[in-house]
Structures are given as structure tokens and as C-alpha cells.
Amino acid sequence: MNTHREHENGAGPPERYLYTAAEAADLLAVGRTSVYEFMADGRLPSVRIGRRRRIKAADLRAFVEDLAHDEG
Incomplete structure (x- = not known):
């Protein structure tokens, strides 16, 4: 089963479908515990x-977009 999808223009690395909490934490620049808290309180579906x-x-x-809207 292929877990990656090519970008529409074919450039760059393929997009992943799923991330671990640790990977999401790296992408969000927060701690892994924070990601688990976001999942537990329903802000970040899993x-x-x-x-x-x-x-x-x-x-x-969507989580990142919601953060941007909450600030504005």
C-alpha cells in the first residue's frame, strides 16, 4: 500500500497521509505532550x-488554520 501522494505539480517530496504525535510536534514546533493534550481535548482529531x-x-x-483564525 502506498502511503504517500505526489504533489500536484510533481515537485518536492510526496505528502504523507498520517503523522505520529512526535512528527506532528516537530511540525508544529511544540512538545509531544502538547500534541497529546490537543488530541485529548478534541482540538486535534486523531x-x-x-x-x-x-x-x-x-x-x-486544519488545526494550524484554526490557530491562525483564532489570532485574527
Whole structure:
């Protein structure tokens, strides 16, 4: 199963569908504990795969967009 999708213009690395909490924390420049708190309080949706939690790329983008709207 292919877990990556090519960008529409074909340039750059493929986009990932799912991120771990640690990967999301790196992308958001916050601690991993903060990401788990965001998931626990419902601000950042996640999916369960077996015993693990993953964050959809689209949900991560929406979370950042919501942060930008909250500031403005």
C-alpha cells in the first residue's frame, strides 16, 4: 500500500497521509505532550490504528488554520 501522494505539480517530496504525535510536534514546533493534550481535548482529531494514534495531514493543516483564525 502506498502511503504517500505526489504533489500536484510533481515537485518536492510526496505528502504523507498520517503523522505520529512526535512528527506532528516537530511540525508544529511544540512538545509531544502538547500534541497529546490537543488530541485529548478534541482540538486535534486523531485516528486509531491498532494501539497507535495517528494524525491525518488534513487535520493537522486544519488545526494550524484554526490557530491562525483564532489570532485574527
